[in-house]
Amino acid sequence: MCMTAYDVIVVGGGPAGLGFARALAGSGLRLAVVERSPRAALADPADDGREIALTHHSVATLRKLGAWDALHADEIAPLRAAHVFNGGSPFALSFDTAGSKAGAGPLGTMVPNHAIRRALFAATEGQDGLDLMTGVGVTGARANRAGASVTLDDGRVLTARLLVAADSRFSAIRDQLGIAARINRIGKSMMVCRVMHEADHDGIATEWFDHGQTIAMLPLSGRRSSAVLTLPCAEIDRLAALDADALGAELTRRFSGRLGAMRVLDRAHVYPLATTWSHHFAADGAALIGDAAVGMHPVTAHGFNLGLAGATRLADLIAAAAAKRRDIASPLLLRRYETAHRLQCRPLYDATAMIVGLYTAESPAARAARHVTLRAAARLPFLRQSVSRLLMQS
Ligand SMILES: Cc1cc2nc3c(=O)[nH]c(=O)nc-3n(C[C@H](O)[C@H](O)[C@H](O)COP(=O)(O)OP(=O)(O)OC[C@H]3O[C@@H](n4cnc5c(N)ncnc54)[C@H](O)[C@@H]3O)c2cc1C
Structure with a gap:
């Protein structure tokens, strides 16, 4: 009782x-x-389609709690680095562990x-x-x-x-x-789904603040990634209703073919965004x-x-x-x-x-500001290392 x-x-x-x-x-x-x-x-x-980017601290906590050993090997993928792109510029701001105490180890770990x-x-x-x-x-x-x-x-x-x-x-x-x-209801939704692609991701996550959309590819085991697309709610609902072939073609186009052709592996999950x-x-x-x-x-x-x-x-x-x-x-x-x-x-x-405010605003001033911010950050290795440490530790 x-x-x-x-x-x-x-x-x-x-x-x-x-x-x-x-x-x-x-x-x-x-x-x-x-x-x-x-x-x-x-x-x-x-x-639920979510892939969680775990910090080193969270991995250590899950080990301590006795939960880590219950994960299957193919559910764990290293996140070696993250590249951030802005609009149509080929320039990428990179975050990795070079220069940190973790040496050449991964930035984090992806687990569903x-x-x-x-x-x-x-x-x-x-x-x-x-x-x-x-x-x-x-x-x-x-x-x-x-x-x-x-x-x-x-x-x-x-x-x-x-x-x-x-x-x-x-x-x-x-x-x-x-x-x-x-x-704060953001008025946008995030769609997540796993995809298989032609090119290797090399364990690198890509966050692309493109004009009118934000798209991320989070590396999973093999040539698989979690595609994460943010758009106004109605547009995401329309895409989530597409069949697998049409959605794969849409994601390939929206990611400009950077990882080659994509095939959708499971159904898309939609999260209306609110903080x-x-x-x-x-x-x-x-x-x-x-x-x-x-x-x-x-x-x-x-x-x-x-x-x-x-x-x-x-x-x-x-x-x-x-x-x-x-x-x-x-x-x-x-x-x-x-x-x-x-x-x-x-x-x-x-x-x-x-970041959300700066990287999703579409005015010419905002676009110029994020271009300048990314370039400036690239010239400040200390700043990039600090952000990397922040990503790894909390
Ligand atoms: C698309 C997406 C991607 C994400 N990626 C990341 C990431 O990469 N890294 C990261 O750190 N975080 C990420 N997150 C955030 C992360 O998923 C959440 O922060 C986390 O799941 C919250 O856990 P929680 O236990 O606080 O709440 P929840 O997971 O929401 O659990 C709350 C529980 O409470 C129960 N409940 C509610 N009301 C009651 C009630 N009255 N009585 C009884 N039970 C009740 C519910 O059934 C539920 O099981 C992501 C989130 C989303 C949406």
Whole structure:
């Protein structure tokens, strides 16, 4: 029978929620993770087309959490470098690890999102002290200095010392806690699908801010890439409805044949773009993690990485407090989590917003500004190395 009183209740069993729960293994705390999706969808998640560019720090964390070994070899691909193009110019700004401590190692590692979710579930399932409640949603949540409670859609009420919201960028729990957030609907959609192509990608990701479109090719194993195309929502919906042959021809044309002819390998997935920034990452008796705290634009590939870093940061503070028999939801602890995580996220959130603004504006002034910015950055190896380090570390 399920307990109804816990130390921590986590709403959401996505990567942030499961990563957080797994990081508390061995803490002796009683945890509940409540996830709306059925168990089978967590144990073997459907492919959602997303390829996650993991930083070295995230790979090390996934190893520590025991999730890395559950990935299959063909799900892991090295990201050796990234090239950024602007408009019709053949000039590319390159980011790699040359000159960094990592030497000639890769910039990052590509792994499909559904594989990471499967691996985190495998690592977490059966954990001592954890009730993983699936197929049930949270409809109501309250928290204050004395504790927290949630109401499930089957009528059950759970109580805990601390409530952790990991319920995505449109977090309903955040609203119920009275935490405001800046929500920016971008008016564009991102389409992702895997393609096979004639030429080798050499492990290099390409981000091309072309006139009227942004297209990226993320290197996967073999001569495969994840094609990532951003356009106004209606245009993406039209392309996603094309048959595989027509879509392959369209992507080949839109990428100017740089990797030769492309063949679409699976169905296209569409994500309407929205970024979110919560005004607080904690409240009395509660904390926000993952996209519920900060919903990044995917263009700089940081949402998952920041989510995992924040989840483990909060878990470490809680585990340390529990080991000393201190309050795991003390205002001081929650403030320490909030301050440190905001400091890590804010520069990346702002830099990403600036990049999106500069590289998607179509005025002649904006086009000239990005040309100048890329050329200037190329002449500043220190700047390129700093960005590379940023890409590798968070
Ligand atoms: C196209 C694309 C590409 C991306 N590429 C990258 C990348 O390269 N690198 C990177 O770092 N990040 C990337 N990201 C971002 C990354 O995928 C997200 O940051 C990450 O998945 C967020 O995880 P999460 O656990 O916070 O939220 P989610 O994955 O959204 O999980 C939230 C969970 O909460 C559950 N839930 C919600 N409400 C309730 C409720 N009331 N009761 C119970 N359960 C509930 C949901 O069912 C869901 O399972 C990309 C995103 C997109 C869209």
